[in-house]
Amino acid sequence: MDILNAIVALANFVLIPAAAYGAQLALGALGVTLIYGILRFSNFAHGDTMAFGTAMVILVTWALQGAGIGIAPLPTALLALPFGIGLTAALVLGTDRAVYRFYRRQKAAPVILVIVSMGVMFVMNGLTRFIIGVEDIAFDDGARFIVNARAFRDATGLDEGLALRSTQVITLVTALVVVVWLFWFLNRTRTGKSMRAFSDNEDLALLSGINPERVVMYAWLIASALATIAGTLYGLDKSFKAFNYFQLLLPIFAAAIVGGLGNPVGAIAGGFLIAFSEVGVTYAWKKVAGYVLPFWEPDGLLQLLSTEYKFAVSFVILIAVLLFRPTGLFKGKSV
Amino acid sequence: MSAPYLSAEGMTGGYGAADILHDCTLTVDRGQIAVIVGPNGAGKSTAMKAVFGMLRLRAGRVTLDGEDITALSPQARVAKGMGFVPQVANVFPTMSVEENLEMGAFLRRDDIRATMEQVYALFPILRDKRRQNAGELSGGQRQQVAVGRALMTQPKLLMLDEPTAGVSPIVMDELFDRIIEVARSGISILMVEQNARQALEIADRGYVLVQGANRFADTGAALLADPEVRRTFLGG
Known part of the structure; x- marks a missing residue:
């Protein structure tokens, strides 16, 4: 039995990637849950908002790289992030003005707003592909590794290598900063509290003099920022492809619903739960099993599902939660 | 008259x-x-x-x-x-008692602490429960929060x-x-x-x-x- 190698292999192939992926999903789910809490509908355009935001960050990154501006060893995209957020927020606020506000005034049912958001999703989807194309774009520059697999092997003398990519660390650090800021904003500032009040009891918020249009504007602004940050981190960690972001919608919604729609803590927990389940179920456990149980020689790879089926994991969790605990783990609003 | x-x-x-x-x-x-x-x-x-x-x-x-x-x-x-206390759904359930009172004073830009003290003096139980979420309180305490919230604007009616x-x-x-x-x-x-x-x-x-x-x-x-x-x- 070789516990150390098993732990290193597990960390390298499951724990670290899943933690980074979980942070990305958590940021995405926070945006979804925030819009649900304030505007009371599931925003299907969130995945494509992430794609658009990332596309904007990539364009600004290219411009900065062209101008020779960088923040090595960190990726230039981090510098481009504020610009990307600004551009995305402009598009999202414009969409709200042109589309959602009309339905809000009509007091449209949530299901109508969901369909409307699907329309917005298709438009944003097309817009993003039109602007930046459909192919894979890798835009991370700067140092690639903080711990390199070969260096780790040489240093520790273990058989297994441990790679820690800089994008994974950046993802986790950025997510932590964003989440801490968001909770500070929601719990400590007057505007944040008014957003929670509006989410809690809209009529009473109106009676207290809280301006609904202002609350909605802040919700869109924060959701755009969260979407752009989540999308950029995902793109840095993997690569940017517009279609992948559309597909991310499912795990993000699963994360938000598992945690309890409208509940920010739930969105974060849900993001990590989905990520660890997805990576855990699609990982081939043969190597780790070989270290822990050397006497057992399994025939297969000990992989429960091939990676092509990773979205099935979100689906199964989503259905299980909706069947047995529709308000989610952290008591969100009933769906 | x-x-x-x-x-x-x-x-x-x-x-x-x-x-x-x-x-x-x-x-x-x-x-x-x-x-x-x-x-x-x-x-x-x-x-x-x-x-x-x-x-x-x-x-x-x-x-x-x-x-x-x-x-x-x-x-x-x-x-x-004018301050209005609706019959039902008259508090913010997932916000603390203190935050409920703060939201009542949302329109005010001056110091609200004196008014909050008056509300606590009127309903002493709310001072003890000020960190607790309004949704977790009993019916009577919740009504006190609701009245307190309306008083925070310093209404005349x-x-x-x-x-x-x-x-x-x-x-x-x-x-x-x-x-x-x-x-x-x-x-x-x-x-x-x-x-x-x-x-x-x-x-x-x-x-x-x-x-x-x-x-x-x-x-x-x-x-x-x-x-x-x-x-x-x-x-x-």
């Missing part, structure tokens, strides 16, 4: 085509308690909503301190010094829609005492009540509403003494 602080005259209107209120008139003097009683479906809550601007009136006008506010939105009326609905008789007496205390501090009170007898006992002015129209209007004591009111509405 000077003009009443709040005067709602000849209110006629409803939610749809049919009118619920028919020429309904309510007035409250400064620092006094006015109570609306009447059978179920008499339009008591509707009259309250009409005074607060949550109902479109076909006829009639509402004046506050001599100023015509008939056309103002509920939010604008809050800014004019406080409107209460059945403040004692669903609370025990002991808590009800306690709430009535607090309401008298609020009125003594100079705030006018307009209140709808199911517990007609107890409410009329503390009322300076009472209105018996039947089918959206004034049936009786007099001082609380006079209504309690009126044999017809006693027979028809107070159960003998």
Whole structure:
């Protein structure tokens, strides 16, 4: 039995990637849950908002790289992030003005707003592909590794290598900063509290003099920022492809619903739960099993599902939660 | 005698085509308690909503301190010094008691700590529970939060829609005492009540509403003494 190698292999192939992926999903789910809490509908355009935001960050990154501006060893995209957020927020606020506000005034049912958001999703989807194309774009520059697999092997003398990519660390650090800021904003500032009040009891918020249009504007602004940050981190960690972001919608919604729609803590927990389940179920456990149980020689790879089926994991969790605990783990609003 | 602080005259209107209120008139003097009683479906809550601007009136006008506010939105009326405590869903359940009070004072830009102290002095239990979420409190405590939230704007007129609905008789007496205390501090009170007898006992002015129209209007004591009111509405 070789516990150390098993732990290193597990960390390298499951724990670290899943933690980074979980942070990305958590940021995405926070945006979804925030819009649900304030505007009371599931925003299907969130995945494509992430794609658009990332596309904007990539364009600004290219411009900065062209101008020779960088923040090595960190990726230039981090510098481009504020610009990307600004551009995305402009598009999202414009969409709200042109589309959602009309339905809000009509007091449209949530299901109508969901369909409307699907329309917005298709438009944003097309817009993003039109602007930046459909192919894979890798835009991370700067140092690639903080711990390199070969260096780790040489240093520790273990058989297994441990790679820690800089994008994974950046993802986790950025997510932590964003989440801490968001909770500070929601719990400590007057505007944040008014957003929670509006989410809690809209009529009473109106009676207290809280301006609904202002609350909605802040919700869109924060959701755009969260979407752009989540999308950029995902793109840095993997690569940017517009279609992948559309597909991310499912795990993000699963994360938000598992945690309890409208509940920010739930969105974060849900993001990590989905990520660890997805990576855990699609990982081939043969190597780790070989270290822990050397006497057992399994025939297969000990992989429960091939990676092509990773979205099935979100689906199964989503259905299980909706069947047995529709308000989610952290008591969100009933769906 | 000077003009009443709040005067709602000849209110006629409803939610749809049919009118619920028919020429309904309510007035409250400064620092006094006015109570609306009447059978179920008499339009008591509707009259309250009409005074607060949550109902479109076909006829009639509402004046506050001599100023015509008939056309103002509920939010604008809050800014004019009206506070409203709805019957249900009158707190922010996932926010702490203190945050509920802060949200009540959302329109104010000055220091709200003194007002919060007054609310805590009025309802001492809220001070102990100030970090707890309002949704976790008992019914009576939640009503105190709701009244406290409305007081945070420093209203000159406080409107209460059945403040004692669903609370025990002991808590009800306690709430009535607090309401008298609020009125003594100079705030006018307009209140709808199911517990007609107890409410009329503390009322300076009472209105018996039947089918959206004034049936009786007099001082609380006079209504309690009126044999017809006693027979028809107070159960003998």
